[in-house]
Amino acid sequence: MHVPDGFIDAPVSVAAGVVAVGAVAVSLRGARRELDERTAPLAGLVAAFIFAVQMLNFPVAAGTSGHLMGGALAAILVGPYTGVLCVSVVLLMQGVFFADGGLTALGVNITVMGVVTVLVAYGLFRLLTGVLPRTRRSATASAFVAALISVPAAAAAFTLLYWVGGTTDVPIGKVFTAMVGVHTLIGIGEAVITALTVGAVLAVRPDLVHGVSGLAAPLKLRVDGELVDAPAAPRDPGPPLAARSTRGFWITGLVSAFLLAGVVSFYASTDLDGLERVAADQGIDETAEEHGAADSPLAEYGVGGITNTRLSGGLAGVIGVSATVVVGTGVFWVVRRRHDHDPAPHGQDRDAASGPAPDRASGPDRGPAPAPDRDPGPDRAPGHRRDQGDA
Amino acid sequence: MGAGHAHKLYRHGHSPVHALPPHCKLAAVFCFVLVVVATPREAMWAFGLYAALLAAVAAVARVPVGFLLKRLVVEVPFVAFALLMPFVVPGEQTSVLGVSVSVPGLWGAWNVLAKATLGVAASVLLASTTELRAVLLGLQRLKLPPLLVQIASFMIRYGDVVTDEMRRMSIARRSRGFEARGVRHWRVLAASAGALFIRSYERGERVHLAMVSRGYTGTMPVIDEVTATRAQWAYAAALPALALAVCLLGWTL
Structure with missing residues (x-):
């Protein structure tokens, strides 16, 4: 989705730049709270991780492959502020050094790919983990949904910017349908990989996943051949964070849910015929075929939007509707079930906000954080990690 | 190297x-x-x-x-x-x-x-x-926030290290006969990504400790002002x- 120069006109680019600067400024303050003085090295290394993971290609089918965008993953793993910061730095470096995304479009890119993706993904993730029972499986499922929605949400945000400041009068309905449709498909891949990655990290170092807490297994000591519970490590009290309300997350989540509903309802009313007919009449299918592996979604706009318009448009509609139905039903089901079993589910939400703080606040003067499932060693093959964490 | x-x-x-x-x-x-x-x-x-x-x-x-x-x-x-x-x-x-x-x-x-x-x-x-x-x-000279410049410089410095780590994992996978062909193999690739994240994060913690032990107080000294x-x-x-x-x-x- 790297927008090049000249795609969005100058005034809107500047406005998006102002938004991006504001978001980065807020994130700089917030990231200090998330990471203390470790902000620079940790955020830098996480940015390097995102940069690297964007090169990890996932074979899809028939010789094409996709790659991760990483916004949702970053938000869930390191928190929203650090997530925005990391994605922004990656985009800045890509723009300056790799000419990937225009310099004047940097604000647009950061706003769309950094801010919108991270906000939607993190909001949804917190919303779902707050509602679902607190298990590793539901955290993985929440990561799936969060990543699934965040990609088309970013596409919708791009369409909005294009609507305001696009340099060409492509009918906005078509842009919206094609962008969101294609990105729903991309979002599925992103969602699967993000969920699996979050699951893999949860299995080994659950304390490192910022979005969830309380999943770490209690520390056991082996005394005379028997496993006994270790005495609770003295934890730093974290009163300021405990008082923090989770309302913001809930509101963000609800807004995203409404966005999803809006997206889906749009499908019901959008006429796909025009684009299809143009594509079929002109016989331009061949020109668009090659770029399935190209990393810009606007190339994929060509593939999904033109080559298989009927297929992808219809498919995206179906997927959108079913995703809403599945999410809605799932939320309803879980809420009802929790009311049956657990009379006071609201206490957990507060814990969720305050939980990770003590572990993460371990500065240099403290011992290592009580991480029970310590990574066994760097030399193991990555495929074995999941088994390791369950010990 | x-x-x-x-x-x-x-x-x-x-x-x-x-x-x-x-x-x-x-x-x-x-x-x-x-x-x-x-x-x-x-x-x-x-x-x-x-x-x-x-x-x-x-x-x-x-x-x-x-x-x-x-x-x-x-x-x-x-x-x-x-x-x-x-x-x-x-x-x-x-x-x-x-x-x-x-x-x-x-x-x-x-x-x-x-x-x-x-x-x-x-x-x-x-x-x-x-x-x-x-x-x-x-960028620092152009008044980009110093923290942002630090993050960017860490990303640039360790980008190649992390990418190399990913490449070594890929070699390890392939030397064990793994070849990613389709959707079924995503789990393995995602596990690699998870492991890569943990390694990057822990490396970040180690780097921070190393910096603190060398007198880092939150800002980098500028030794070559342009x-x-x-x-x-x-x-x-x-x-x-x-x-x-x-x-x-x-x-x-």
């Missing part, structure tokens, strides 16, 4: 462009791209002049044309999109080579192609004549100033 210390994007040289202070070059490139984006698309000759300006800079910097063109490949996905525009944009139709295309679509395609290509070429010239570290110093003389600023401003003149001509003519 055995390779040179410069990044592969950078092309070592001693031209006047290489010698300019990094923040002057950054500011010049940014202003140039902004001017290009603000140019009306009907002024086709203006874009030709911009390209000539960039070619002149490339000649002064002694960056070979082939090198420049190779790096322009990053733009290809958008070229594909731009080529579709004449077909999907509604409006007045015209006939080119027997194919009916829309006039606004053609203008749109030209607009995106010309501006994006010039923007990419300017960025490529910047990256190939300025060392990564120098660009970061320049400065620019008035002459250097004037020299760097030549490109955007000429471009601005072209742009103004484009609006008035």
